[in-house]
Amino acid sequence: MSSLFAGNNIDTPLSVAAAVRSTLLRCSLPPVAFDRGVDIQHEGDRADFLYLVKSGFLYSYGVLPDGQRQIIFLYKEGDMVGFTDLGSARTLGSLRSLSDCVLQPIPMSAFLSPSFLTPAIATYFLHKAAEMQSVLVRSLVAMGRMTARERVICLLLMLNDRFGSTTDKDEVQIPLTQSELGDLIGLTNVSISKNLSQISAEGLIERKGNRIVLRRRVDMQRMIGYEPIHFPPDVLTHGARRNHNAVNRIRSRRIKMPSSSARVAQDRIDQLKGWDG
Numbered sequence: 001m002s003s004l005f006a007g008n009n010i011d012t013p014l015s016v017a018a019a020v021r022s023t024l025l026r027c028s029l030p031p032v033a034f035d036r037g038v039d040i041q042h043e044g045d046r047a048d049f050l051y052l053v054k055s056g057f058l059y060s061y062g063v064l065p066d067g068q069r070q071i072i073f074l075y076k077e078g079d080m081v082g083f084t085d086l087g088s089a090r091t092l093g094s095l096r097s098l099s100d101c102v103l104q105p106i107p108m109s110a111f112l113s114p115s116f117l118t119p120a121i122a123t124y125f126l127h128k129a130a131e132m133q134s135v136l137v138r139s140l141v142a143m144g145r146m147t148a149r150e151r152v153i154c155l156l157l158m159l160n161d162r163f164g165s166t167t168d169k170d171e172v173q174i175p176l177t178q179s180e181l182g183d184l185i186g187l188t189n190v191s192i193s194k195n196l197s198q199i200s201a202e203g204l205i206e207r208k209g210n211r212i213v214l215r216r217r218v219d220m221q222r223m224i225g226y227e228p229i230h231f232p233p234d235v236l237t238h239g240a241r242r243n244h245n246a247v248n249r250i251r252s253r254r255i256k257m258p259s260s261s262a263r264v265a266q267d268r269i270d271q272l273k274g275w276d277g
Contacts (some may be wrong), residue, residue: 019120024052040095042104047091048106050082056101057175059086060093061183071184073132074098074176076163080128082108098175130146131231135162138229143186150224151185152195156205157221160214161229170214 031054033042043062058075072093075081081103085091107249110116117125135158142154160172174181178196179189187195204220206213214220221228 012093017116020124022103023116023118023121024106029107031102031104033100033102034097036097036099037083038097038226040097041091043091045091047082047085047088048108049106050080050085050111052104052106053081054102054104058095058101059096059176059180059184060095062093069183071180073136074159074162074184078131080125080212083129083132084261086112087205116201127231131229134229138226139185146224148191149195149198151187152181152192153199153204153220154224154226155181156187156212156214157217157224157226158229160217170217171211172214172250173211175210197253 017187034056053075055077058081060072060075060081062070062072064070081095082091084093085108138154138158142151146154156172159174160170163175164170164172176184178192181187182189182192196205196207200207204214204216206215220226
């Protein structure tokens with residue numbers, strides 16, 4: 001059994017990245033660009049695709065019976081969208097772009113086929129699922145057991161771990177409005193504003209527009225017993241250099257949809273390639 005872990009049998013990050021890129025090419029569906037503020041999919045749409053986020057920010061959300069919105073997960077470059085829909089005929093939540101973004105669609109039927117899930121591919125997506133689970137577990141604990149102040153501190157620490165500056169580990173750009181921050185951790189806009197102002201006055205953070213500097217990050221971690229998220233950089237995006245011509249080609253496919261549009265992204269992707277399901 002030890003031979004399974006022999007050095008020449010272990011996939012390196014480079015070999016995993018090459019395998020993922022090669023497999024995505026075989027899917028034959030091109031990356032698709034979306035404008036900021038677009039509902040890319042709606043709760044209850046056909047669960048035909050997963051998406052690899054090639055650039056930009058998005059979030060998944062659900063609408064409760066009383067009309068309130070619950071943001072479920074915040075996605076960034078390198079994340080996978082759609083794991084929660086595996087085994088379902090319909091999507092469990094809606095998906096909205098926070099910025100201009102580019103997604104690589106992967107047909108669900110291809111993803112579930114044995115020929116797609118090679119060891120290298122399975123390694124890559126297992127890593128993605130584990131990172132998502134780590135974030136969701138922390139969010140569940142915060143929502144279920146923490147005070148409003150503790151939730152805000154926990155959220156800032158998680159955002160810093162996942163979206164923090166590459167040059168300053170204690171500075172993070174917040175891609176969400178205060179209202180969206182509240183929808184992510186179950187607080188009102190007023191409560192978010194009050195608690196941010198309070199912890200700022202205490203010197204724990206410094207607010208710089210849509211950026212927040214964690215002045216006393218270690219103290220914040222101790223206050224709530226927070227364990228930092230330590231996942232390695234994404235093998236597909238880390239150190240990558242975007243090709244200008246490739247970006248222009250993607251932009252030429254940009255899908256412009258009003259934020260109130262009821263059309264679903266799957267239908268638009270189907271039109272690009274004549275996909276018939």
